[in-house]
Amino acid sequence: MLINMTMNEFLTETASSSPAPGGGSVSALVGALGAALTLMVCELTTGKDDSDLTRLAATKAEASRLQEELKQMVDRDTVVFNKVMAAYKMPKASDAEKQVRSASIQETLKAAAEEPFRAAAMCLEVMNQAVIMLEIGNRNAASDAAVAGLMAYAALHGALYNVRINISAVKDDAYTATMRDRSQALADEADRILANLKKMAAEIIG
Numbered sequence: 001m002l003i004n005m006t007m008n009e010f011l012t013e014t015a016s017s018s019p020a021p022g023g024g025s026v027s028a029l030v031g032a033l034g035a036a037l038t039l040m041v042c043e044l045t046t047g048k049d050d051s052d053l054t055r056l057a058a059t060k061a062e063a064s065r066l067q068e069e070l071k072q073m074v075d076r077d078t079v080v081f082n083k084v085m086a087a088y089k090m091p092k093a094s095d096a097e098k099q100v101r102s103a104s105i106q107e108t109l110k111a112a113a114e115e116p117f118r119a120a121a122m123c124l125e126v127m128n129q130a131v132i133m134l135e136i137g138n139r140n141a142a143s144d145a146a147v148a149g150l151m152a153y154a155a156l157h158g159a160l161y162n163v164r165i166n167i168s169a170v171k172d173d174a175y176t177a178t179m180r181d182r183s184q185a186l187a188d189e190a191d192r193i194l195a196n197l198k199k200m201a202a203e204i205i206g
Contacts, residue, residue: 003029003074019085024077024116027158028070030151031123035067037148038126041133041141052136063129066122070155073119077162080115084108084166106170113166113179120159120186126152127193134200146201149194156190 002010002021010029014021042060087108090101130149137145160183167176 001075002078003071020078020081021074022078022081022162023158024081024119024162025074027116027123027155027162028073028077028119030158031119031126031155032067032070032074034123034126034130034148034151034155035063035070037144037151038063038129038133039067041137041145041148044138044141045133045136046138048136055132055136059129059132062125066126066129069122070119070126073115073122077115077119080108080112084112106172109166109170110172110175113163113170116159116162116166117179117183117186120156120163120183123152123156123159124186124190124193127156127190127197131193131197131200134197134204139204142201142204146197146205149197153190153194156186160187 002013002025005013010021014026039060042056042063045056048056084105087101087104090104091097092101127149130145130152133145133148134142163179163183167179170176
């Protein structure tokens with residue numbers, strides 16, 4: 001499993017001629033790192049009043065869940081990509097084989113788009129948790145909370161690039177239109193959160 005590699009092994013494999021892990025797996029990993037940084041700020045935050053402690057506990061639980069989900073997606077993205085490649089390699093000598101191959105390609109392309117879309121949605125939530133920690137977290141770790149949000153933003157857009165490239169070969173126009181609209185909505189919301197995060201970071205860090 002990719003997620004069980006050492007950092008050096010993962011970097012070496014990513015830099016190799018193998019097409020996987022690619023941008024989808026790397027985006028999921030970056031999103032998981034953003035969640036991990038958010039958790040670190042949670043751990044470094046103490047001495048809050050009851051209302052902040054309640055928010056802190058909720059943020060810690062959510063960031064932990066997101067980290068675990070995104071960790072799993074590092075491998076899942078490569079799995080769905082490999083299924084697309086396998087579909088393209090199916091036999092196509094007869095009309096029947098061509099039909100089966102085409103249907104398999106379309107099915108696997110949709111799965112390969114939906115997986116990074118889920119990752120992007122989770123990265124948006126990581127951004128939300130990072131903003132909360134900028135607001136209530138340890139001021140000495142404000143830069144870490146800001147980096148967590150920036151990493152999640154980059155991971156979100158990386159995942160959405162993978163959505164777009166996979167739906168570009170899908171022949172279901174209604175499906176592709178829906179995925180484009182949903183992707184744009186995520187990107188727009190991420191831009192809004194990023195603007196708020198940058199404003200807060202500037203006020204706290206300078």
